[in-house]
Amino acid sequence: MAHIGLIVNPSAGRDIRRLTGGASVVDNYAKRSTTVCVLDGLTLVDETVSVEIMPDKTGIAEHAIGEAPSELDISKVEMPIKETAADTRRAAAHFRETADAVVVLGGDGTSRDAALELGDVPLVSVSTGTNNVVPTPVDGTVAGAAAAVIATAVVDAETVTTRHGKIEVRADDVNGEKHLTGLATIGITDRPFVGTRALVDPTELLGGVVSRAHPAAIGLTSVAGCIEPIAPDAPGGAALRFGDPDETPRSVRAILAPGMTTTIGLESHESLDWDEPAVFELQDCVIGADGEREVELADATVTMTPTANGPRLVDVDGALQAASEKGALISDRPLADAE
Amino acid sequence: MTAQAELDGQETETMTVREAIRQGLREELERDEDVLIMGEDVGAFGGVLEVTGNLYEEFGEEQVRDTPIAEAGYVGAAVGAAATGTRPVAELMFSDFMGVSMEQIMNQMAKMRYMFGGKTEMPVTIRATEGGGMGAASQHSGTVHTWISHFPGLKAVAPGTAAAAKGLTKAAIRSDDPVFVFENKMIYEQKGEVPTDEDYITPIGEASVEREGEDVTVVATQRLVGESLTVADGLSGDVSVEVIDAQSLYPLDTETIVESLRKTGRMVVADESPVSYGTHAEIIARAQEEAFFSLDAPIQRVGTPDTHMPFSTPLEQEVLPDGEGVQNAIEKIV
Amino acid sequence: MTDYTLETEDDRLEALRRMLTIREFDTKAGHYFADGEIPGFVHLYIGEEAVGVGTCAALDPDDYIASTHRGHGHCIAKGLDPDLMMAELFGKADGYCNGKGGSMHIADIDSGMLGANGIVGAGPPLATGAALSISHQDRDQVALAFLGDGATAQGQVHEAINQASTWDLPAIFLIENNQYGEATPVEKQHNVDQLSDTAQAYDIPGVTVDGMDITAVYEAVQEGRKRAANGDGPTLIEAETYRYHGHYEGDEQNYRTDEELQQWKDRDAIDAFKARLIDRDELSEAEFEEMQAEVEETIADAIEFAHDAELPHPQEAYDDMFSDTVPEIEKFANRARTDGGDSR
Incomplete structure (x- = not known):
């Protein structure tokens, strides 16, 4: 029986970006509804699938199990609940061993946490907001249906999945070596102390590295995309260094955050191949992955490297x-005969 | 002071109680832009009982605000505003709705100054309509001023005349303490002479002798002041009735009441609140404490007979205290 | 007065000092309560320090706060004097309220502290009212109400937020979700998982932040303050935190496990902030020890001040009811003056 993993991050869509920009709020009611839609979508295929859902303390998984279509074999992943990003990573690690496809509901942060543990398992990343780079804003039922046709091998996963890149970061500062993956x-950002989870002031953005770029994205990927788009599955990435637009040789108009269109002074833009590092010498700063603040640094040498896997x-x-196209969604005889 | 002496030498105008209150509000809004009126439908609509009238048009939304139907919220906001530099006047459309806001009244408004060792002012005024007589039934006809008079930290006034309606409204707004102005809705159309002086106030804690007499003292409030005066006129020749409008319930002008009782030796207390454990009892307790040996007869109480205000006219008329009740009480003791 | 932010090294050290001061103040308040020297109840803020300090650091000195029954931390964060606070807890005449308020009613309107409050949920309407005064007089201030997860279920809280939102008042509502409303866990009191979700009912932004991370609280309040001051109306912020002691001192705490308490202590806000400052080379272990010793001395001095202060004269019970005197109370006060109140 094809097996589907389902991860719904209960805390996605509530952080301070709702205050600093135009990010939308997604409450648990909406998440529960979307989750049930995903389960309904899984019934698009004839074959019965089994589903495991990440447990949580907010009742999303419970509700999903209660409301799931009767033909699904659904259960919760047996794991402790920490109510942190560790839950997503733990569930994803479990699905790496067991699932034929995984559906994740959350933002960029949730997708990253899941993706870094999933290995080769195909990932349907559903944005529960409207302001993410990696997940797509798609109806839950449609996402479920897509996961179902892949998990049941109705379609060949190879032909309908793309390999996203990653960025490995190594930072050496006064306190030693730190690692991060985006x-x-x-x-x-050069707001030296305050651990911002959101970019409040565009002049605080010093630069960074992207693995994909498009002007229709939001954030650093938008800035890079304004110069040269990079498809999500294209090799390598780009390194960007910013400065005061009054002094830098070029500047870019980009969408930096929901509700924030701004001019960024471009010191340099450098295309990177896979495994080609970009090195930044930094004073007091914070580096973040996929929009989330992660590491505070003082007097650091930071190496950022796009990788393929x-x-x-x-x-x-x-x-x-x-x-x-395969005709897998139509039946050419009366339903009564089929049963 | 007698009512006549109070008005002597003053320029006056004849107006209704409703107009008198509105004039008092208008003058205070004009005098001090930190005076803020707020309540349900007090603004553009002009008040359900038309007291605020066109004040919204005259002073704008900044000074005359319509609130959500949320008595705890806006009475609480009035408390917070009073502690921080403004002078709110909140209206409770019907005093029965006070229950909804009672937390903020009893635990915040009444207690903050005391709990904080005197380190806050609480210049808030609450206007609330009271009284039966219009078939509004039990939840829109109550007379609850005893609760407030009883609760430490709150002042309560209840005018019976147009002059007092204006004077007490203004005094309440100017006071740095929480003052409740209880307006009997059946006397909004009652006319009287009202001083036009913009600084005319009726001091809180002073009763008014509305009619002098020798044989019996009627201490009345609100609607029963006027009805007692009518009874007194009807009895003139037979019984000489002194009528006092208590005006202020807390603090209460014990002195004026007791002085009258010493003269007449007989007293009737007429107040629309329910009789048991109430305003009547407090006035009587003070009378006997101060003038026990002047008493020639048991003091009589005229009030609502411990029921709620029923809807149907014959039922409402049965329990609503009125001039006839006052007359019966007088005749019982003279 | 909240004359510190988190923007400079000195200010960050001041914020840490305030967190330590709160913990030391409440630790000692707990001891003296247990010894019977402090009467009544005390509700300790230990564990929640990052919320109060992060919030007050983001406010301007003139801003108002309306506090809760668990208010000592808010007072210290806002800059009230521990001497006068401790004297109030001891019921002394020199206390903030001259001994009339005690732990649950410390107030200092001049410092923008609208009062701790013994009624759960009573603060938000007061903050809405303060915001109304500010808005009416066009003053450059905001008013923030602290409320608990328990208070968030109160009707008057809803009324206050609705009114402030409808009128675009310069208010901030900060829910300190310490996971328990008295002895009942938050899940048993609310249908929403994140209390900030209720913001949608008022069409205002609502965010949930880690209340054990002072910077997360600081940033959210800073943004809320910006919105409020710009005339954009209130913001609802939920800070997830935990109280290390019971609801009140002496509470048996049979409603939670030692393991759960330890999990939160492992994320202790003071430890985390201290570690970050050390990490940033803004503080050394030795300097921290020195700071801790100074804080202990400050609180020891406060206790000495409170011990030495005079009890109020019984006659003062008759004062402060009104702005003037009323004959009703004067009568009792006079009797007390002449015969000690025996004939009352």
Whole structure:
């Protein structure tokens, strides 16, 4: 029986970005509803699938199990609940061994936490907001259906998934060596102390490295995309260094955060190959991955390297189109005969 | 002081109680821009009982604010505003709604100054309508001023005349303490002479002798002041009735009441609140404490007979205290 | 007065000092309560220091706060004097309220402290009212109400937030979710998982931040303050935190496990902030020890001050009811003056 993993991050969509920018709020009611939609979507295929869902303390998993279509074999992953990002990572590590496809509901941060543990398992990343780079804002039912056609091998996963890149970071500062991994972006802000989870002032952004770039994205990927787009599965990435737009040779108009269009002074833009490091010498700063503040640094040498071995992201539209093209979604005899 | 002496030498105008209150509010809004009126429908609509009238048009939303139907919220906001530099006047459309806001009244408004060792002012005024007589039934006809008079830290006034309605409203707004102005809704159309002086106030804690007499003292409040005066006029020739408008319930002008009782030796207390454990009892207790040996007859109480205000007219008329009740009480003791 | 932020090294050290001062103040308050020297109840803020200090650091000195029954931390964060606070806890005439308020009613309007409050949920309407005064007089201030997870279920809290939102008042509502409303866990009191979700009911932003991280609280309040001061209306902030002691001192705490308490202590806000400052080379272990010793001395002095202060004269019980005197109370006060109140 094909097996699907489901991760719903209960705390996604509530952090301070709701205050600093135009990010939208996604409450648990909406998350529960979307989760049930995913389960309904899984019934698009004839084959019965089994589902395991990450447990949580907010009742999302309980609700999903209660409301799941009767033909699904659904249960919770047996694991302790810490109510931190560790839960997502633990569930993803479990699914790496057991699942044929995984659906994640959350933002960039949740997708990254899951992706870094999933290995080769195809990932359907559903944005529960409207302001993410990696997850796509797609209806839960459609996402579930896409996961189902892949997990049940109705379509070949190879043809409808893309390999996303990663960015490995190594920082050496007065306190030793620190490591961090990002999926789409690593950003550097020079607000030295205050551990901002959100970019409040664009002049505080010093630069960073992206593994993908498009002007229709938001944040550092948007800035890079304004110069040269990089497809999510294209090799390598780009390193960006910013400065005062009054002094830098070039500047870029980009969407830095929901509700924030701004001019960024571009000191340099450097295309990177896979495994080609960009080195930053930094004073007091904070580096963050995929929009989340992670590490405070003082007098640091930071190396950021795009690498190839990221998650396999499912192209939702492509997966269902492939299923359709194969005729897998139509039946050519009366339903009564089929049963 | 007698009512006549109070008005002597003053320029006056004839107006209704409603107009008198509105004039008092208007003058205070004009005098001090930190005076803020707020309540349900007090603004653009002009008040359900039309007391605030066109004040919204005259002073704008900054000074005359419509609130959500949320008595705890806006009475609480009035308390917070009073502690921080403004002078709110909140209206409770019907005093029965006070229960909804009672937490903020009893635990915040009444206690803050004392609990904080005197380190805050609490210049808040609450206007609340009271009284039966219009078939509004039990939840829109109550007379609850005893609760407030009883609760330490709150002042309570209840005018019976147009002059007092204006004077007490202004005194309440100018006071640095929480003052409740209880307006009997059946006398809004009652007319009287009202001083036009913009600084005319009726001091809180002073009763008014509305009619002098020798044989019996009627201490009345609100609607029963006017009805007692009518009874007194009807009895003139037979019984000489002195009518006092208590005006202020807490603090109460014990001195004026007791002075009258010493003269007449007989007393009737007429107040629309329920009789048991109430305003009547407090006035009587003070009378006997101060003038026990002047008493020639048991003091009589005229009030609501411990029921709620029923809806149907014959039922409401049965329990609503009125001039007839006052007359019966007088005749019982003279 | 909240004359510190988190923007400079000196200010960050001051914030740490305030957190330590709160913990030391409440530790000693707990001891003296247990000894019977402090009457009544005390509700200790230990464990929640990052919330009060992070919040007050983000406010301006003139801003108002409305506090809760667990208010000592808010007072110290806002800059009230520990001597006068401790004297109030001891019921002394020199206390903030001359001994009339005690632990649950410390107030200092001049410092912007609208009072601790013995009624759960009573603070938000007061903050809305203060914000109304500010807005009416066009003053450059905001008003913030601290409330607990328990208070968030109160009707008057909803009324206050709704009114402040409807009128775009310069208010901030900060829920200190310490996981228990008295002895009942938050899940048994609320249907929403994140209390900040209720912000949607008022069409205002609501965020949940880690209340054990002073900077997370600071940033959220800073943004809330910006919105409030800009005329954009209130913000609802939930800070997830934990009280290390019972609801009140002496509470049996049979409603939670030692393991749960330890999990939160492992994330202790003071330890975390201290570690970050050391990490940043803004503080050394030796300097921290010195700071801790100074804080202990400050509180020892406060206790000495409170011990030495005079009890109020019984006659003062009759004062402060009104702005003037009323004959009703004067009568009792006079009797007390002449015969000690025996004939009352």
